[in-house]
Amino acid sequence: MKRATALRALAGLLAGPALAPFSRSWAQTGNAPAGPLRVVASFSILADMVQQVAGPLADIYTLVVRGGDAHVFEPRPADAQKLAQADLVVLNGLHLEGWMDRLVQASGFKGRLLVASEGITPRLLDGHPDPHAWQSLRLAETYVRNIQGALKAALPRQAARIDQQGSRYLADIRALDGWVRTQIATLPPAQRRAVTTHDAFGYFAAEYGVTWLAPQGWTTAEEVSAKDVARVVRELRAQRVRALFLESAGDPRLMQQIAREAGVRIGGELYADTLSPVGGPADTYLHLFEYNVKTMLQAMRGH
Numbered sequence: 001m002k003r004a005t006a007l008r009a010l011a012g013l014l015a016g017p018a019l020a021p022f023s024r025s026w027a028q029t030g031n032a033p034a035g036p037l038r039v040v041a042s043f044s045i046l047a048d049m050v051q052q053v054a055g056p057l058a059d060i061y062t063l064v065v066r067g068g069d070a071h072v073f074e075p076r077p078a079d080a081q082k083l084a085q086a087d088l089v090v091l092n093g094l095h096l097e098g099w100m101d102r103l104v105q106a107s108g109f110k111g112r113l114l115v116a117s118e119g120i121t122p123r124l125l126d127g128h129p130d131p132h133a134w135q136s137l138r139l140a141e142t143y144v145r146n147i148q149g150a151l152k153a154a155l156p157r158q159a160a161r162i163d164q165q166g167s168r169y170l171a172d173i174r175a176l177d178g179w180v181r182t183q184i185a186t187l188p189p190a191q192r193r194a195v196t197t198h199d200a201f202g203y204f205a206a207e208y209g210v211t212w213l214a215p216q217g218w219t220t221a222e223e224v225s226a227k228d229v230a231r232v233v234r235e236l237r238a239q240r241v242r243a244l245f246l247e248s249a250g251d252p253r254l255m256q257q258i259a260r261e262a263g264v265r266i267g268g269e270l271y272a273d274t275l276s277p278v279g280g281p282a283d284t285y286l287h288l289f290e291y292n293v294k295t296m297l298q299a300m301r302g303h
Contacts, residue, residue, distance in 0.1 A: 035059075037154050040082050042091040042100060043070040044275040045134055046116055046143075048285045050090055052169045053147050057158055061086070063103075066275045066283075070096055075103045083107035088154055090147065093117045096131035114150040116143045123202050132272070136203040137177035137289060144170055176286055180293050184208050191300050194243040195232060195264075197255055200272035210296070213241065229258060236262040243267045243299035267299025 036059040041047035043064035050060055061082045064070045070092075083089060084107045091097050093115035104113065119142050122129035133139045148166035152159045184192065192210045194201075199214040213235050236244070236258070244259050246252045246269045259266050270292050271282040282288035 037151070038085060038087045040086045040089045042089075042097045043068070043073075043273065045273070045285050045288070046090050046092060048275060049116070049140075049143055049169075050147055050151075052284075053144060053162060053166045054151050055161075055165055057155055057162070058151070064274070066277055068274055070273055073097075073099060075099055075106075079103065080107040083109040087111045088150060089113045090116055090150070092131055092134075094120075094122050094129040094131035094133065112150065112154070114146060116146050118142075118146055123206065125199060125202070130199070130202050132200045133203050134285070135201055135272075136207040137173050137180065138207060139203060140173055140285070141170055144173065172286060176289060180208060180289070183293055183297060184210065187297065187300055193239055193241040194245060194267075194296060194300065195236060195241060195255075195258070196245045196270060196272065197247045198272070200247070201270075211239075229254070229261070232258055233262045236264055243296060245270045245295070245299070247272050268295040270295060 036057060037054065039050055039054070039058045039060045041050055041060055041062050044062055044066045047060050047062040050058060054060075063075070063079050063082075064073045080103060083103060086109060088111055089104070089109060091100050091113070094117050117131075117133050117139075120133050120139055122131075122133065124130065134143060144166060148162060151162045155162065189209065193213075194210065195213045197214060199212070201210070201212045201214075204210060205212045213232050235241070241262075241264065244255060244262075244264045244266050246255050246266060255266065258264075271288045275284065275288060276282040281291040
């Protein structure tokens with residue numbers, strides 16, 4: 001379905017019968033809902049963060065499901081229905097969800113909308129904010145604190161429990177961050193170079209001292225020109241980059257072409273913008289980070 005067609009379908013929902021609401025929104029009444037908080041998260045990584053902090057206190061619906069691409073997502077009428085019935089909507093911000101404003105308007109959502117990246121100073125690409133701030137575990141702490149605050153405002157009687165669960169999750173994030181730094185420090189700086197499909201690892205690069213190249217900018221919706229491909233191939237050869245990666249939600253053909261032209265072996269698949277299916281190697285945010293780092297290091301060492 002084309003974007004315009006999808007949005008017309010969403011808007012058409014408002015002209016039909018009124019949607020049966022869940023419990024009244026805490027944002028409208030000032031009172032906590034009787035059952036689990038109805039939360040809509042824009043994509044799977046955010047949904048997992050909310051789940052880790054909220055536990056059974058929230059019922060979470062994910063718009064861009066595991067394996068999906070938030071950059072090119074097309075909302076469905078069912079998504080507008082979920083927003084209309086939600087108490088809280090959590091999105092990344094930094095222009096990742098370009099479709100969210102229209103979806104909120106079409107759904108008639110009246111609850112609270114949390115921008116999880118609020119307070120983060122973004123890196124800029126050609127003057128535009130890079131939305132992939134979760135690729136730094138240090139910045140992920142800001143996400144978690146923002147989520148924690150929104151949940152406590154929604155469920156004030158559960159504030160102590162939310163604080164306990166949030167503190168435990170933050171401790172896990174800090175422990176993983178220490179492990180990542182230790183692991184990357186085992187590589188000489190000259191080997192800390194890699195290539196992925198789109199520029200999703202800029203925050204990782206800045207945080208952990210790794211150089212990343214990509215033929216696309218920060219969005220997978222961007223067209224890739226022959227000039228872009230030639231530039232990456234030249235840099236691969238000049239810098240003797242060993243590690244070239246596919247992305248789990250991307251088309252592999254572009255990177256396969258670059259690998260052939262540069263004479264570089266593909267070192268595996270990374271998860272940039274989405275979790276894996278449950279039971280897969282990256283089925284939570286922390287599993288994603290650990291899996292990505294292990295995959296990167298193996299390829300960078302030339303194994």
